[in-house]
Amino acid sequence: MRWFTLFLLIGLMLAPGSLAEITGCYETLDGALFTVFPSGSKKNTYRVWNITNGLISRLTPDKNNVYSWKDDNSNRSVNVTIDGSTIVRDGEPIATKLPFVVERVAFDSDGTKLNGIFVFPQGDGPFPLITYAHGSGKSSVFNSGDPYSFPAFGIATFFYDKRGVGSSAGRYTQNFEVLVQDHRNAIDFARAHRKVDPDRIAILGVSLGGWIAPLSAADRPEIRALLIRVGPTVSTLENDRWQALSPLHEKGYDDIAMAQATEVVDAAHRIARSELKEGWDEFKALKRKYKKSAWLKELAGMPEAFLNHSKVGVKLYFWWAGGFSDPDWDPMILLRTLDLPIRWTFGGTDTQVPTARCVELLNHEIEENGKPWEIHLLPEADHDLVEYREPDGKKVLYRFAEGFLLAEALWLTQIFDASKTAPTPGYHKIVPNRHLLNDTR
Numbered sequence: 001m002r003w004f005t006l007f008l009l010i011g012l013m014l015a016p017g018s019l020a021e022i023t024g025c026y027e028t029l030d031g032a033l034f035t036v037f038p039s040g041s042k043k044n045t046y047r048v049w050n051i052t053n054g055l056i057s058r059l060t061p062d063k064n065n066v067y068s069w070k071d072d073n074s075n076r077s078v079n080v081t082i083d084g085s086t087i088v089r090d091g092e093p094i095a096t097k098l099p100f101v102v103e104r105v106a107f108d109s110d111g112t113k114l115n116g117i118f119v120f121p122q123g124d125g126p127f128p129l130i131t132y133a134h135g136s137g138k139s140s141v142f143n144s145g146d147p148y149s150f151p152a153f154g155i156a157t158f159f160y161d162k163r164g165v166g167s168s169a170g171r172y173t174q175n176f177e178v179l180v181q182d183h184r185n186a187i188d189f190a191r192a193h194r195k196v197d198p199d200r201i202a203i204l205g206v207s208l209g210g211w212i213a214p215l216s217a218a219d220r221p222e223i224r225a226l227l228i229r230v231g232p233t234v235s236t237l238e239n240d241r242w243q244a245l246s247p248l249h250e251k252g253y254d255d256i257a258m259a260q261a262t263e264v265v266d267a268a269h270r271i272a273r274s275e276l277k278e279g280w281d282e283f284k285a286l287k288r289k290y291k292k293s294a295w296l297k298e299l300a301g302m303p304e305a306f307l308n309h310s311k312v313g314v315k316l317y318f319w320w321a322g323g324f325s326d327p328d329w330d331p332m333i334l335l336r337t338l339d340l341p342i343r344w345t346f347g348g349t350d351t352q353v354p355t356a357r358c359v360e361l362l363n364h365e366i367e368e369n370g371k372p373w374e375i376h377l378l379p380e381a382d383h384d385l386v387e388y389r390e391p392d393g394k395k396v397l398y399r400f401a402e403g404f405l406l407a408e409a410l411w412l413t414q415i416f417d418a419s420k421t422a423p424t425p426g427y428h429k430i431v432p433n434r435h436l437l438n439d440t441r
Helices: 002-012 176-191 209-217 236-250 255-273 280-289 294-298 302-308 311-320 331-335 355-369 404-418 434-440
Strands: 024-028 033-038 046-050 056-061 067-071 077-083 086-089 092-097 101-109 112-120 127-133 156-160 196-206 223-229 342-347 373-378 386-389 396-400
Touching: 056 396, 101 176, 112 176, 127 176, 127 209, 127 404, 156 176, 176 196, 176 209, 196 209, 196 404, 209 223, 209 331, 223 404, 236 255, 236 294, 236 302, 255 280, 255 294, 255 302, 302 311, 331 355, 342 355, 342 404, 355 373, 373 404
Parallel strands: 127 156, 127 196, 196 223, 223 342, 342 373
Antiparallel strands: 024 033, 024 092, 033 046, 046 056, 056 067, 067 077, 077 086, 086 092, 101 112, 112 156, 386 396
8 A cells, every 4th residue: 555655646646737846857755767758648637657657547636736647457447646856645755756857958859949848867968868769659758767767867858859749840750760850850950958978878668769879879978778579579570460460360360371471561562662664463463462461451560551551542641651661671680780778678568579580589689699698588578568468358457567667777776886986865765575566566
């Protein structure tokens, strides 16, 4: 119950007010950390992420300056209030907002205005800094707890909305060249800040950002490390195959069906490789050939667009995606040239990335070539590093995988400390996790 109360109190922080007043990282009396940030889906609703044990909850304002905190797992709720930066329940303080310095900024990336946010630990710095390489989605970084987590360990953050997303200008794109150039421009902009140590920079790449981060780090000695979450190490073609065929694997289709489905996937890829100029007749012939096959409706990812839309519709889809990247991009070619520390985190139930194959490729480089890389597998986590449970046979969200961000922050702090005589000026003390687990399971 103690943790439940702590979560609840954090909910209180979400009283009506500005983003700067409510969003942030909070520390409980026991030393545990929570982030509070807008949900991005419901107005006046905030998410609470316990970055120690991963549990997730939501906060919504009630009447008379009272806030309801609801646990996503148990559906229990508690009322809390806020007194300045302190979360209070029944007149007792439970958690306090850490005194970070938040700066909203904008920078120019080849003529496009991109908006972002710096979050600094308390003090003058200069601080080591981590930047963010986006995944393929359209979520704003302002609806994330990550920017407020790393500063608790003395690491500043710079997150920005990619072009066409959130408050940033430009058209949304998944084009690697554009995304990499934007990110490299963001790094240059961040390094010039007086509170940033320009020689101690790291990149956090998530999903597609796991391809972008190594490209952004190439030939940049100031990049000391990469943190990559669920980032593919296979080629774009192999990853597209995995995404497309995962539903068929889950439903137990036989080898013949898988081979036929692979024909369709590869035919769609050939059209994409030609920038939609060639291969349409072959694809249409396969579509007619297998139109009565049950597996055809199960294909996911890019081939789904080709199957469900006309030629014009497919072109609109690729326009929406912002153009073409190299459909045969193989990240291992670049990764083999990088000797900087990299920490990968994968989810064991991920249907978007072929985790087993990615781990196999990385292990080979670690064992055969001594790469300074680490691999961490979270067996029950999915592509979002979220775990689910099935009470009464219904799949429900349980939590983010336990403690993965804490482990990332500690690893990164060690990397930064090894690169400079003065230690990273962090101030958060890691507390044992036993009471969190005992009180919430």
